[in-house]
Amino acid sequence: MREKFLLIPIRFLFIFIVLGLIFTQVIRHPYYSRLSKDNAIRIIPIDAPRGTIFDRNNIPLVADRISFDVAVVYQELKNREKLIRLFKGLFDVPRKNIEDSLEKASLKPYAPVTIVEDIDKEKAFMLEEESFDIRGLVIQTKSVRNYLFKNVGAHVFGYLSEINEEELQNLREYGYRAKDLVGRDGLEKYYDKYLAGVDGGLQMQVDNKGRQVRTLGLKEPVSGKDLHLTIDxxxxxxxxxxxxxxxxxxxxxxxxxxxxxxxxxxxxxxxxxxxxxxDSSERVKLIRDRGRYPLLNRxxxxxxxxxxxxxxxxxxxxxxxxxxxxxxxxxxxxxxxxxxxxxxxxxxxxxxxxxxxxxxxxxxxxxxxxxxxxxxxxxxxxxxxxxxxxxxxxxxxxxxxxxxxxxxxxxxxxxxxxxxxxxxxxxxxxxxxxxxxxxxxxxxxxxxxxxxxxxxxxxxxxxxxxxxxxxxxxxxxxxxxxxxxxxxxxxxxxxxxxxxxxxxxxxxxxxxxxxxxxxxxxxxxxxxxxxxxxxxxxxxxxxxxxxxxxxxxxxxxxxxxxxxxxxxxxxxx
Amino acid sequence: MIFDKRLVKDFDKALLVITFILCLGGVLMLHSATQAKGLIFIESYVFRQINWIVLAAAFLLIVINISYQKFIDISYALYAINIVLLMLVLILGRERLGAQRWFTVGNFAFQPSEFIKINFILTLANLLGSKKGRLEDAKMFFIPLVLLAIPFLLVLVQPDLGTALLLIPIFLAMAYVGGMRVKHLLILVIIGISALPFFWHFLKDYQKQRLLVFLNPNVDPLGAGYTIIQSKIAVGSGGLTGKGWLAGTQNQLNFLPERHTDFIFSVIGEEWGLFGALILILLYFLITRRGFDIVSSTNDMYGKLVAVGIVVLISLQVVINIAMTIGLMPVVGIPLPLVSYGGSSMLATFIAIGLLLNIGMRRSRF
Missing domain, CATH: 3.40.710.10 (DD-peptidase/beta-lactamase superfamily)
Structure with missing residues (x-):
């Protein structure tokens, strides 16, 4: 009748896994639930367009424009050499630069990685057609600030640049994120909180490779407010x-x-x-111009x-x-x-x-x-x-x-x-x-x-x-x-x-x-x-x-x- | 094949029904775990698993029609054949996941280590049964230990640590029920445990890694620890009621590796929650209970020993498999019986249950 005693350790083992499951699925549930969501949900921010600045006669002076970027999804890229040749012909950039960018793209093989930023509209449309032939080529759009009158009125408008660490600490509560552009001078700075708008986001479900599976939700970005100036x-x-x-x-x-x-x-x-x-070199030249101080609004x-x-x-x-x-x-x-x-x-x-x-x-x-x-x-x-x-x-x-x-x-x-x-x-x-x-x-x-x-x-x-x-x-x-x-x-x-x-x-x-x-x-x-x-x-x-x-x-x-x-x-x- | 009335009377229908319920649940989970692969039905895992179940059911029918005593009689021959197959696997086997466990016969990846569990049980029962009453003597340990050691080492070097280790509690349980002295068994366990550091050197790097990862999954969260972390997330995020069939994000979005085989329980935990998992565990426990009933009601020592071995085999596989999905045990390649995808495991489990039914229905003839 020794088998009767054998049932005791086996029962004990079954109770052991039941307790283990209760611990995992009840007590630790909130923790694992969060980890599961972190795994599968990605937020892709959508930048809110900044407000437009108009002159007193409603002529737009500063507005966001669409910029076309060329990106590559490395995983889908089949003909690397053809792509490099195409880029070299179109953009007049050294082969080394393109290869470096592709190298960068290979680190995130499933996500589009920008190779050339802000290309001409005509080239963008041409590449869009080419992208049927070259898999993995993506034309992405984003809105960028455009000062329509170039250097006219520069000191009134000011300029934008990426938010720095200290500002981010102070402004996080107001919805600013890393890499956001903030007004640095002029009206862009003084009226930043009106011009900036509220960024939106796309909530995506992704799989284990980071590929987007479906859209879960969309928070529409709220455009910044327009400024109407007294300037003629x-x-x-x-x-x-x-x-x-x-x-x-x-x-x-x-x-x-x-x-x-x-x-x-x-x-x-x-x-x-x-x-x-x-234009980073021009930027540095501008900031370092200690003789003439071009950024100073005299x-x-x-x-x-x-x-x-x-x-x-x-x-x-x-x-x-x-x-x-x-x-x-x-x-x-x-x-x-x-x-x-x-x-x-x-x-x-x-x-x-x-x-x-x-x-x-x-x-x-x-x-x-x-x-x-x-x-x-x-x-x-x-x-x-x-x-x-x-x-x-x-x-x-x-x-x-x-x-x-x-x-x-x-x-x-x-x-x-x-x-x-x-x-x-x-x-x-x-x-x-x-x-x-x-x-x-x-x-x-x-x-x-x-x-x-x-x-x-x-x-x-x-x-x-x-x-x-x-x-x-x-x-x-x-x-x-x-x-x-x-x-x-x-x-x-x-x-x-x-x-x-x-x-x-x-x-x-x-x-x-x-x-x-x-x-x-x-x-x-x-x-x-x-x-x-x-x-x-x-x-x-x-x-x-x-x-x-x-x-x-x-x-x-x-x-x-x-x-x-x-x-x-x-x-x- | 005509059963006499007594055989029908003692046939444990409930055990058979539970077996098929588990198979059905397994097929549902397998569909959920593999639908993302987008295979057409006749190439799908579900279709193949159903074929295995049908084939396994046929084996079960054959097994219950031949008295289990006949299997015990030819057990040494079966054991010898199985040992040869294990050796052949080491020489010819296909390497999968760093381990040589398979023969490929046509489309069938045949895994001899799944069958050695049963043949070992039959042979050990034969040996211990024939020495009934004389097992109090410590010298009687030698031959049974050799019987254990040969398949243990062959399976260990495949390497299949889980299956190898599984043979030890089966051996201990059968030796105990067969009449060996508890003191001798305890001494054996102590010797075995003190030999563990020695065995460490026999382990392959990936096995060592798995054992270290068990102690702390975060040592290598993207490598060896990844499976266990993702499995715990799956089970834990299932909560009480689960995320629903086909709706587990860990499963459907491919965060769980190996989820149609050894980690099928993670899918169950995620999609059916604690309630689903408890029902599953209850069904397995019922198999164990019915198995023990058969052990107790069988007077024949041979039958009793085979039944004990099978009950321990099935219940330990269940416990180890579930425990490893929630990080309570290291990841060793033990499938969830009747539920995990795999032909050899399905056949071996059905044969084991067939033997159990066989012993149950013939318990009063001897």
Missing amino acids: INLQTVCDKALWGKNGAAIVMDPNTGEILALSSAPTFDPNIFIRPE AISGVYQPGSVFKVVVASAALETARITLSTRFNCNGAYSIGNAKFACWKEGGHGSQNIIEALMNSCNVFFYNTGRTLGVEKLEGFARIFGFGKETGIDLPDETKGVAPGRLWKKAYKKDIWYEGDTINYAIGQGYLLVTPIQVLEMMAVMANKGSMVKPYLVKSVDTTEILSVNRRAVGLSDDAIRTVREGLYKVVNEENGTGKRAKVEGIAIAGKTGTAQNPLGRTHAWFSGFAPFDNPRICLAVFLEHGGKGGLEPSEMANEILQEAKSKGYL
């Missing part, structure tokens, strides 16, 4: 072209609303080179001495505080002295006796040395701030700088020194420690154009159909008399025979403005022109700046003339 691309093109070959900036604004019609910085670049992988991020354009502030301050009146006259004999120090006027021999209007027209330094001293540094600093210097204008672009509107305290803090009378003299003609951005100069001039009101500049009118209420207009608190007097001086700058800005004059338009020629420690003088038109009811306000550009009365005034003519032909004036 024609005016933008004129500004960009006027600056071609120079270093500088030009900005055109509607002073009533703050709408920026054009914003140029030179040298410029083509944002498309940040998209195409084969219009909002470059700071310079304003020179004589700042006399608008000094004149307004003196009239407003009644330190001088229309009848106050100072005599200019070509130089001004305090103690041993001698400050020259730009005109040898001097301008003689002048009132404020004549001094503005002639841009007489000696008159403003006197005026500056009667005002004192506190008033100069205070009025510089009233006109917007020393703080950002708040334009909807990233990396705006605020410049420096110096004062006693500032000098103590940053230069560890007291304020000298000579500093005030320099301040009065926009020299010395004062540093401004071109857009601040534009804003200053807009106060004159608006007869005492300041507007906030902006570039985006609406996101999709949602209007952005950006018009932000407020009086700065100057009396009408002061404004009228300064405006008269500005009118004469352009319209009088010996006005410094007469080259800006366009027949049939009443233009007012101010030139500036700023000495700076780095070399040749910076050249400025800022003005507005028509005089009585201005619709255009502009600022032109040339880095080391010589005299404000020459090139910048001529460029302003060009821009104003274009504005006239487009019906803005």
Whole structure:
């Protein structure tokens, strides 16, 4: 009867496997269930197209376009040699490159691996037909950013590049993934979260070799929102072209609303080179160009001495505080002295006796040395701030700088020194420690154009159909008399025979403005022109700046003339 | 062939029915495991398996018509023939999966190691039965051990570690029931265990790898550990009720290797869940129980010993096969009886069950 005992270990073994199964299928079920899904389910991301950027007349400026990539599914590739010969003929790439790419493709034999990116549409259609003969050849499409006007408006749009590790950590919650392109500068950066959209995905079931078996689900990508700009691309093109070959900036604004019609910085670049992988050397050249800094948006991020354009502030301050009146006259004999120090006027021999209007027209330094001293540094600093210097204008672009509107305290803090009378003299003609951005100069001039009101500049009118209420207009608190007097001086700058800005004059338009020629420690003088038109009811306000550009009365005034003519032909004036 | 009434009365119909239920379930699972290959029906695994079942049923019919005593009488001859075949396999056999286990006769891949299990049982029963009452003597161990050692070594070098090791518990169970002293058997086990490190050197690299992988499947997750990891995922993801017939992703998407043969249970666990698996195990346990009933009710020592050997053979194959699919035992090439795809295994199992029925229906004649 020994067999009776034999049943005991056998029973025990059966219980053993039953317990094992309960452990595996009940207790560990959630774990294995997840592993099973990980095995069989792949998410293939579908990029959401970025929003399109339109100009004020609905002309598309930046849009996604379809790019055609040639990919190879290595497993299905039969005639390798034929493929290499075909590619060599079509794309003019070294045989070595093609073979390297195929080598890469052999590592993931079941997935399409891109061999040549972004080929011509015609070649893509031709290859699509060939792909019947050459198995394993796949034409894939993806959308890529296209800056339609190439290097025109580059600093307004900015550019895209791959998200970096740190940003990914910060932005993961907002749906950003590795390899995503994010806005790096300009509107692409400032409005990135609107432009970017939400990526979708295709949920695929795959087999053990990673081959796609069936689609389980689709999450449609949500396109990014479109931006409608205040920019007029024609005016933008004129500004960009006027600056071609120079270093500088030009900005055109509607002073009533703050709408920026054009914003140029030179040298410029083509944002498309940040998209195409084969342009990496050009990209590096651009980033490393320490001499010219082409990526710097000089219009909002470059700071310079304003020179004589700042006399608008000094004149307004003196009239407003009644330190001088229309009848106050100072005599200019070509130089001004305090103690041993001698400050020259730009005109040898001097301008003689002048009132404020004549001094503005002639841009007489000696008159403003006197005026500056009667005002004192506190008033100069205070009025510089009233006109917007020393703080950002708040334009909807990233990396705006605020410049420096110096004062006693500032000098103590940053230069560890007291304020000298000579500093005030320099301040009065926009020299010395004062540093401004071109857009601040534009804003200053807009106060004159608006007869005492300041507007906030902006570039985006609406996101999709949602209007952005950006018009932000407020009086700065100057009396009408002061404004009228300064405006008269500005009118004469352009319209009088010996006005410094007469080259800006366009027949049939009443233009007012101010030139500036700023000495700076780095070399040749910076050249400025800022003005507005028509005089009585201005619709255009502009600022032109040339880095080391010589005299404000020459090139910048001529460029302003060009821009104003274009504005006239487009019906803005 | 006319059975007398007594034979019909003692024929265990339930055992036969359970056998066919398991075959049917096996065919369903085989369809699920192989449908992705897209073969036409007459070339499909299902069709071939059905042919094997029909052929095996015919063998079973023959086996139950001849008294099991006749098989025991010719057991030494069968044993000798089988040993020769095992040797021939080593010389001529086709190499599959790193092991030489097959002869190819026409389209039939004949696997002598499946039959040595039965012939070993018959021969050992013959030997132990003839020495009934004298087995208390330790000297009596020598010849039975030689009988074990020859097929053990031949199967081991094929190499088929699982089948070789399976012979040992069969030997121990039969020797125990035959009347050998427990003390002697224990000493034998202890000697065997202490000889294990010595056997390690006889193992092929892939066998060593399998044993190491059993201890930690993650040592080689894409190589040797892959099968066991994917099998555990399949069974575990099946949960209580399974993913449904033909709907197991591990199975249908080809993540499970060997799933129509040794790993068919992974498919069952995945698609039919714990409930399906428990029903399957219950059916096997019923075979074991009916087998033990036959052992107990047989007075003939020869019949008793053959029945014990067969019950241990079937139940251990079931336990080892299932245990290896959920990582409780190393992966050794043991099929799931009646369910795994394979002609030799199907024939051998049907012959074994035929012998069991044979002993059951003739238990009161001796």
